[in-house]
Amino acid sequence: MAPISSAPEDPTSGSARTTTADPALLLPQVSGRHHALDGVRGLACLMVLVVHVSTETGDALAPGPVGALLSASAMAVPLFFALSGVLLYRPWARAALDGTRGPNTRAYLWRRVMRVFPAYWVVAAVALVLYAGDHLTSVRHWAEVLTLTFPFNTSPHWAGPGPEGLGQMWSLSVEVAFYLTLPLFAVFLGLWARGGATVDARGRRIIGGLVVITVLSYLALVPQYFPEPRELMHSWLPRCMGMFAVGMALATLSEWAWRESGPDGPVRRFCRTVGTSPGLCWAVAATFYVLEATPAAGGRFFEPGNLWVSVIESTTSIGFAFFVIAPVALAPPAPEGPRRRLRALATWTDGAWLDGLMRHPVMVFFAPISYGVFLWQFVVLYLWRDFTGQDVFTGSFWLDIVPVLIGSVLLGKLTYHLVEEPSRRWSRRFFTTRR
Template sequence: MAPHSSAPEDRDVHVPSRAADPRLVLPQVDGRHEALDGIRAVAALMVLVFHVASETGEALAPGVHGGLLASLDLAVPLFFALSGVLLYRPWARAALDGVRGPRARPYLWRRAARVLPAYWVVAVAALLVYAEDEIDSPRHWWEVLTLTFPFNTDPSWFGTGPYGLGQMWSLSVEVSFYLLLPLFGLLLALWARRGRSVDARGTRLLAGLAVMAVLGLAALVPQFHPEPHAYMHTWLPRTMGLFAAGMALAVLSEWAWREPGADGPVRRFCRTVAASPGVCWLLAGGFFVLNATDAAGSRFIGSGDIWTSAVHSLTGIGFAFFLVAPAALAPRPASAPVPLRRAAAWRDGRWMEALLRHRVCQFLARISYGVFLWQFMVLYLWRDFTGQEIYTGSFWLDAVPVTAGTILFAMATHRWVEEPSRRWSHRFFQRGAGAPKV
């Protein structure tokens, strides 16, 4: 989904000193976080396979196989949780220290420079290829290019977005979160400020994030009552708990560095979770399986009732939290990852680091935004080429060429759009007086 570096937004990080090297035992809070990058790669592949399985009808087939393929839509909560942990970190740090948070304007410009250029390339391509009936509509172009089309309550398209852009509803949710994050950070900081100690402020931040998650569940009430409004499924309020799960991990990782005493409960919690990836991922797998059942609703996005939607939201929160937590709370790696082919990689929970820091995962993480952006365009072009109708075709015969084509387009976008935009934003903000480093 939307690209953001696994390094914190504000890299001028002050880390309290400890007697021993704290980087070996406390969560990594600065620099590039390769394990979180690896999770982004996993999420990108999950959402790609989910869409291929849905479009071929494989994910809609009754039984365990179809249910598990449909449950791959939990990739979206992963993306949202990653945004929460990585982007909220500077505000969490400031709130715990009782100081002013990051400036909103540089942060928002950085987000725009990272997200919009590549999206515009794909959006224009989709509009030119597939939007013949809307090609002369300024309103349609405006809604698509500004990612406001999910707020059209009477759209001309079927599903979650214009043809070729059906996945972009989640990017619209991401952008809504980006825009409101400074406000969320301010409100949480004002609430936390009443705490007189770091522990009190940390407790208040977690309580505030719990309220945020409850409000996300409460947003289901106007979505379904007095009558269902399927389009509200693609709005931010319903997903606030997913972002809050990641934001809570940001609070815990920063809190661990500031907790008084030699070895407090927050540090022990972070250390235990980081050392238990197998248990955490097993719990995440439980939520994944629950999401594959009828308890989480039907296999069409936005369908179901208020109760199945609540279960779907809770399974997303649980899945994202337990999958991301061991990586988000892990210390900075002291060495290169152990190759998976060696027995040492499978001892002491090192397999997760070996997997997520593998060069294939790191490569896919770099191009993950392009993989997210291009997948429907490539899928539909392939379907046009083969003459397939929707919900037909072979999952495997479609998955291989669509994945290969999507990766090629993503590589091109990363090289010629994303990287130049990133370099431009770095130069621009380094010239700006008082602008934080990126």
């Protein structure tokens, strides 16, 4: 029989959660609005805009360190993937550790559909009308785009990772594939965790299972190149699962720390060490970022390279995502009161700079509209280039980034208020949280 936890019930998942831990242990935040993780989303939003604009203007493709560092801002994608792993797997991690039932799968899938597709359909329809050309009347093309299955087209009529105006949506397709398969991964990990008689044993089994998933993501690179290269597989979920698994592992560790046996076990010490060492973690993340900017991690324009280059690219992506997000995901809740000011010396001397940065008004502003900015940026970029008469790989990143940013923010904010939020509120009517 599955072990039953005596901890108070968490209303968001129907699982139990310990809430009486010693605050001196600085346990990670596992409930409430995680503003610092929202800040990471805002940071990733800006990074992905930088890489797309700099690539279209050719600055990211130019020789030299500036172009290399601009191109490496594509590491925003692993950040988005790992964030999804942290936030979406946490209720299942909680249930697996406690040996209780997980969240309602139907409600979860419904919320994901309503979170992703309404706003995406608006942008996709605009992009198709503007740029589909001869394929505007193609039912198949509309169906592939509207269902985000176009990365599986083995003979696409477009160049690059997606149709014109929608090139960035390959990563959204990967996200949706993860959303659909996450309940299956959760079932696998939950069943495997049941073999542990204690919370610590179950935690070790979950982490072990995520290590296996990460190894399988590396093995998924083999059929991408052998017996012949299949570049389209670069846009599929299997090779990206290690990036999601990083986030899932952080979600597991944050919940495990609240349940670990003993007064101060290794999981709590690990979480406390990482959560209070953001400077060291981000320095390591910067090393992975610089490695991504070198030829060792492949070309600068969605070029998978060869097997070994892809192995290095996957490693840099996983490492960068882990060390950027870990000190945020494993940090204790921010103290009550106003956020710490970055211009105050005490903020830097007492290690509060990361929370101050992630909760900065700029990050707070971008976090809720980040999805809309992500969706609109290529449409805005192409409209701007048409307006100014610029050809591809011409122009200046430093001049184009300002109007594209402004246009994407305005449309993203409109989409958030007129489509995303109404869809989210409407979707909540159909399922109630299991108590």
